[in-house]
Amino acid sequence: MKRLRPIVWQFLLLAICLAGATLALRSVDRVRGRQATLQDVLYIRSGKTLKRASLGYSGLLADIYWTRAVQYFGSGHVRHETRFDLLYPLLDITTDLDPHLIVAYEFGSIFLSQAKPAGAGQPEQAAALVEKGIRENPKYWRLYFTLGYIHYFDRKDYKAAAMAFQKGSEVPGAQPWMRSMAASMAVHAGEPELAAAIWRHIYESTEDEGIRQNAVQHLQALQIDQEIAELQRRVDLYRQKTGQAPYGWQSLIQAGLLRGVPRDPTNKPYILDTQGKVRTKDPVPFVTQARDRKE
Amino acid sequence: MMSRLSAVTFNTFREAVRDRVLYNLILFVLLLLAITPLFGQISIGLERIILINVGLSAMSLFGIVIAILVGIGLVSREIEKKTLYTILSRPVRRWEFITGKYCGLVMTLTVNAVMMATGFYLALLITGHGWQAADARLLVAIYFIILQFFIMTAITLLFSAFTTPVFSAIFAFSLFVIGSFSEDLRNFAALTQGLTKWLVTATAYLVPNFSSLNVISQAAHDVPVDGRLIAFNTLYAVFYSMAAIAASIVIFERRNLK
Numbered sequence: 001m002k003r004l005r006p007i008v009w010q011f012l013l014l015a016i017c018l019a020g021a022t023l024a025l026r027s028v029d030r031v032r033g034r035q036a037t038l039q040d041v042l043y044i045r046s047g048k049t050l051k052r053a054s055l056g057y058s059g060l061l062a063d064i065y066w067t068r069a070v071q072y073f074g075s076g077h078v079r080h081e082t083r084f085d086l087l088y089p090l091l092d093i094t095t096d097l098d099p100h101l102i103v104a105y106e107f108g109s110i111f112l113s114q115a116k117p118a119g120a121g122q123p124e125q126a127a128a129l130v131e132k133g134i135r136e137n138p139k140y141w142r143l144y145f146t147l148g149y150i151h152y153f154d155r156k157d158y159k160a161a162a163m164a165f166q167k168g169s170e171v172p173g174a175q176p177w178m179r180s181m182a183a184s185m186a187v188h189a190g191e192p193e194l195a196a197a198i199w200r201h202i203y204e205s206t207e208d209e210g211i212r213q214n215a216v217q218h219l220q221a222l223q224i225d226q227e228i229a230e231l232q233r234r235v236d237l238y239r240q241k242t243g244q245a246p247y248g249w250q251s252l253i254q255a256g257l258l259r260g261v262p263r264d265p266t267n268k269p270y271i272l273d274t275q276g277k278v279r280t281k282d283p284v285p286f287v288t289q290a291r292d293r294k295e
Numbered sequence: 296m297m298s299r300l301s302a303v304t305f306n307t308f309r310e311a312v313r314d315r316v317l318y319n320l321i322l323f324v325l326l327l328l329a330i331t332p333l334f335g336q337i338s339i340g341l342e343r344i345i346l347i348n349v350g351l352s353a354m355s356l357f358g359i360v361i362a363i364l365v366g367i368g369l370v371s372r373e374i375e376k377k378t379l380y381t382i383l384s385r386p387v388r389r390w391e392f393i394t395g396k397y398c399g400l401v402m403t404l405t406v407n408a409v410m411m412a413t414g415f416y417l418a419l420l421i422t423g424h425g426w427q428a429a430d431a432r433l434l435v436a437i438y439f440i441i442l443q444f445f446i447m448t449a450i451t452l453l454f455s456a457f458t459t460p461v462f463s464a465i466f467a468f469s470l471f472v473i474g475s476f477s478e479d480l481r482n483f484a485a486l487t488q489g490l491t492k493w494l495v496t497a498t499a500y501l502v503p504n505f506s507s508l509n510v511i512s513q514a515a516h517d518v519p520v521d522g523r524l525i526a527f528n529t530l531y532a533v534f535y536s537m538a539a540i541a542a543s544i545v546i547f548e549r550r551n552l553k
Contacts, residue, residue, distance in 0.1 A: 055475040056505060059512035060352040063345045100516045103341050 045089055047096020054097070062098030069094060069104070073111045073120070084120035087112060091129055095136070105133030106146055110211075113154040123154035142205070144168025145178065149198060152185070161185050177201060196222050220265040224280060231262055231270060231278045245276040299387050300395050307399020308406075311365050321407060324353050325414045346422055347433065347515040350415040355440045355511070358404055358411075359447050359471060365403070366451030367463040369396045370547070390544040397452050397540055404444040412437050429517045435525060436514035442532035443508050447471060449539035450503065456543040457550065474503035503535055 054061045069090035076084055091108040095101060111119055113126035130147040137143060148164035151157045162185030169178035181201075184194050196219060203215035234257045238246045241255065249272055252258040262270045268281040370393075373379035382392060415437075419430055450470055454463035473480075480499035484492050508528055510520055 052476070052479065055472060056509035057348075057352045057356070057511065059344075059348040059515050062512075063341065063348050066341065067345075098512055100512070100518075101341070101344070103344075 045093070047093040050093060051097050058097045062094050062101055062104075065090060065094040065097060066101060066104050066108075069108060069111075077117075080117060082116050082121075084111075084122070087120050088122060088125040088129070092132075095129070095132060099136035102133070102137065102140060102143070105130055105137075105143055107211075109133075109146055109150060110214075113150045115154065123150055126150050127155065139171060139173075141168045141171035141174035141178065144171065144174075145201070145205075148181070148185075149202070152198065153195070158185055175201075175205075192222050192226060223265050227262065227264065228270070228278050228280075231272075234258065235272065235276050235278060239276065245274075246272065248272060299391050300398070303382070303387065303392055303395025304398040304402060307369070307396050308402045311400060311403040312406075314365060321357075321410060324357050324411050329418070342422055343419075344515045346418060348511060350418065351433070351436050351440065351511045351514065354408065354411045354415065354437070355443060355509070358408060358440060358444050361407060362400065362404055362444055362447040363451050363464050363467045363471075366400055366448055366467065367455050367460040369400065369452060370455045371460050371463075389548050393452065393456065393544050393547050394540060397448060397536075397543075400448045400452070401445055404448065405441055408437065408441050408444065432517065432519060433514050435520045436510050438525070439508045439510055439528060442528060443505060445532045445536045446474075446503050446505070446508075446539070449536040449543070453539045453543045453546070456547045470502060471505065474505040475509075476506075477502050477504040478506045504531070508532070 050061060050065075051058045069087060072090060073084060073087055087108075091104055091112070094104045094108070098104075109126040109130045112129065113119060113123045115121050127147060127150050130143055130150060133140075133143045134147065144164050144167055148161045148168065151161035151164055155161075162182050165178050165182035165185060168174055169176075169182055181198070184197070199215045199218045199222070203212055203219070206212060206215075234252060235246060238252055238255055238257055246252050246255075249258060249261045249269075253260065264270055264280050271279050271281055273279065370379075373382070379392075383389065416430065419433075420426065447467070451463060451467040454466045458466070477499055480495060480502070484495035484499055487495055507524070513520060
């Protein structure tokens with residue numbers, strides 16, 4: 001027991017010192033604020049300089065920068081930040097370091113292009129990133145699909161989208177639906193059916209769970225948009241027929257305009273408020289009809 | 296001659312394997328490979344690419360560090376411990392001593408590389424949920440890393456033959472950095488003219504070329520390496536190492552050991 005005592009003291013001292021150091025550092029972080037742990041700073045902005053400085057291990061450095069870009073966007077997204085000034089430079093450096101890192105073009109451009117708050121709301125930079133990817137990887141037809149997607153959904157440039165799908169369809173090994181997609185752009189641009197077709201292709205062509213979830217959310221939002229528009233049309237019809245606002249869904253069912261209480265794709269009943277406006281029970285991302293109601 | 300050479304080689308190997316720094320570095324690499332799957336979790340879509348980049352880069356960098364740390368003491372330690380005099384008083388020639396030392400360290404590094412490669416493939420097997428045909432192509436990148444060790448060991452031995460361990464380490468590491476930029480030197484030579492062009496081109500060929508031996512990024516993207524590149528890189532590594540060993544022998548033969 002006597003021999004153990006010094007060891008116990010030493011360990012106790014070690015534990016106390018470590019705990020003290022941890023507490024002191026936490027206080028330091030609090031004093032310095034957020035900058036203490038997450039510096040939104042890029043010390044070297046040139047990918048080419050970094051590539052030279054990597055001594056040939058540029059692939060490893062590209063992985064580090066890609067992870068940094070993901071963390072930068074992800075942590076900002078969680079904190080509901082609206083500015084992502086470093087996202088494009090980080091992705092540009094990543095792809096300078098490793099021009100064949102396809103995920104950086106595919107995922108990075110989605111982070112950049114999607115409208116706020118889902119993304120950074122920088123579709124021009126997103127298109128520039130994917131165009132760089134196409135220059136470096138001309139045989140990878142999926143990048144044309146990503147470019148077409150950005151032009152279609154975020155830039156609303158249907159002509160550029162059609163051209164991207166057309167060029168992509170000419171790459172050997174491209175899926176045959178790329179050609180029909182290009183043709184549909186010319187005729188059905190802006191229609192929800194075409195948007196749904198694009199999201200279905202995104203869902204089917206990826207194994208990433210995050211992207212699949214995103215595609216499902218968009219498909220549900222498109223369905224909800226269509227259903228709300230249809231329900232609203234029936235509510236307005238009831239008003240025209242009876243000259244008064246319906247008192248819940250029951251009024252429409254009794255009038256023969258509905259068979260039962262309508263439900264959204266997540267199986268929750270749609271809400272008909274006292275002003276006769278249709279909406280979802282809970283807020284659903286990407287639903288434009290619900291957003292219109294709020295506004 | 297062969298028995299004397301192999302005696303020095305195996306003694307160097309045994310001595311290097313007993314070195315505790317060596318084990319620590321290997322353990323570090325294995326730990327690094329173990330945390331790679333976690334690294335993949337905080338990124339998106341490139342767990343395998345990260346594993347290959349981190350694994351092969353660590354294998355290469357730590358092998359080079361081992362080559363420098365062990366290589367710098369190969370000659371100086373023998374002089375310091377006075378064991379060199381015992382060896383040279385026997386029928387062992389100076390060139391046999393240098394060549395044996397080189398072979399011993401290369402053998403150590405190759406065994407280390409095989410151990411690291413085993414750990415690396417194990418990590419690939421775990422994270423990749425099975426064996427993929429593309430995994431076999433990574434052997435080319437590992438082979439090129441071993442060729443890097445051949446050259447680096449020869450360079451370290453060259454410096455170790457005439458200067459102190461600290462200076463050997465500084466010179467060897469500097470040459471590794473310069474060697475990683477050798478293609479830039481050649482590009483620079485193309486932009487110059489006259490004597491400058493000649494001097495820069497000569498320097499570019501004199502310093503080791505490590506950039507052509509680094510195909511880690513290519514391997515990570517499953518891009519096949521040309522068979523001719525494998526053959527010519529092998530020839531380059533053998534010739535360059537032999538040249539550096541020859542220079543070491545020339546210096547060591549003339550060195551006054553009194």
